[in-house]
Amino acid sequence: MPPSTRDTRVFPQARARATYDALLAAARDVFMEKGFDAAQTPEIADRAGVSVGTFYRYFADKRQAFIELIGAHLANAHQKILGNLSPSSFSESRTSEERRAALDEVIDVLFRHAAEYPQLHRVFLGMSLRDPDVAKLRVDFEELGRRELAALLTQVVPRERVSDPLARQR
Numbered sequence: 001m002p003p004s005t006r007d008t009r010v011f012p013q014a015r016a017r018a019t020y021d022a023l024l025a026a027a028r029d030v031f032m033e034k035g036f037d038a039a040q041t042p043e044i045a046d047r048a049g050v051s052v053g054t055f056y057r058y059f060a061d062k063r064q065a066f067i068e069l070i071g072a073h074l075a076n077a078h079q080k081i082l083g084n085l086s087p088s089s090f091s092e093s094r095t096s097e098e099r100r101a102a103l104d105e106v107i108d109v110l111f112r113h114a115a116e117y118p119q120l121h122r123v124f125l126g127m128s129l130r131d132p133d134v135a136k137l138r139v140d141f142e143e144l145g146r147r148e149l150a151a152l153l154t155q156v157v158p159r160e161r162v163s164d165p166l167a168r169q170r
Contacts, residue, residue, distance in 0.1 A: 020058055022048040024072065027065045032119035036066060036127055067133055070124050074141045077113050082148050084109060090156040 011017035026047035030039045041062050045055040059065040089102035114121060127134040150165035157165075 019048070019050060019054065023050065023055060023058055023065065024069050027062070027069050028073075028117070028120060031066060031069070031123050032117060036062075036123055041065075063131070066127065067137065070120075070127075070134065071137060073117070073120065073124075074137060078141060078145065080113055081106060081110050082145060085149075085152055087152065087155040090152075 009020065011020060023044065027039075027044045029047060030044050034043075039062055041055050042052050044062065044065065045052045048055070055065075059068070084102070084106045090099050094102075124134070124138070128138040129135070147166070153162055153165040
């Protein structure tokens, strides 16, 4: 389960969910074009096709919108990338070429995801250096990925080859 990135949002109406999604998409586009500091809530609202007041019904400020956007983006990346890794992909019944192809596919997914919104990644990394909540999101998702990869290694690699998959080299 990915780290918690926001309050759980429940939308009783499909229209409210659609407005929220439109605001996040607009925020993504504005943050990518202008960066976090130059992004303004009126422009986000305008791009989403809603009033500024509507923006503030969904978010306290642009920072909250950014954190929710990045949380959703990271959760999506996590699912896309690590969702393709399973012990069955690396079972001994598969050929070495099939196991290699499974790894190649995961690496391709990782690069395609990073290439989809490179400006967003740039803004995210910059914000993670100065905002503790954004930094925590980055660290939490990195740790989640590390733990899930370690769990996979434990299942598919003999213990004598990798005795402690969570060990860090310092």
